Amino acid sequence: MKKSLLPSKTCVVCGRPFNWRKRWARCWAEVRYCSERCRRSAPRRDAQQ
Secondary structure, three states: OOHHHOOEEEOOOOOOEEEOOHHHOOOOOOOOOOOHHHHHHOOOHHHHO
């Protein structure tokens, strides 16, 4: 499969686009961050309240 045909999303932390990965096949709908670093640096819900 060509990489240009894969779905992509935008990271909610850094705003960069990222493409589908095979390890995300089952949970693509829940994926919000492009990397572990962005996931760790995301603001926590507890801190907002």
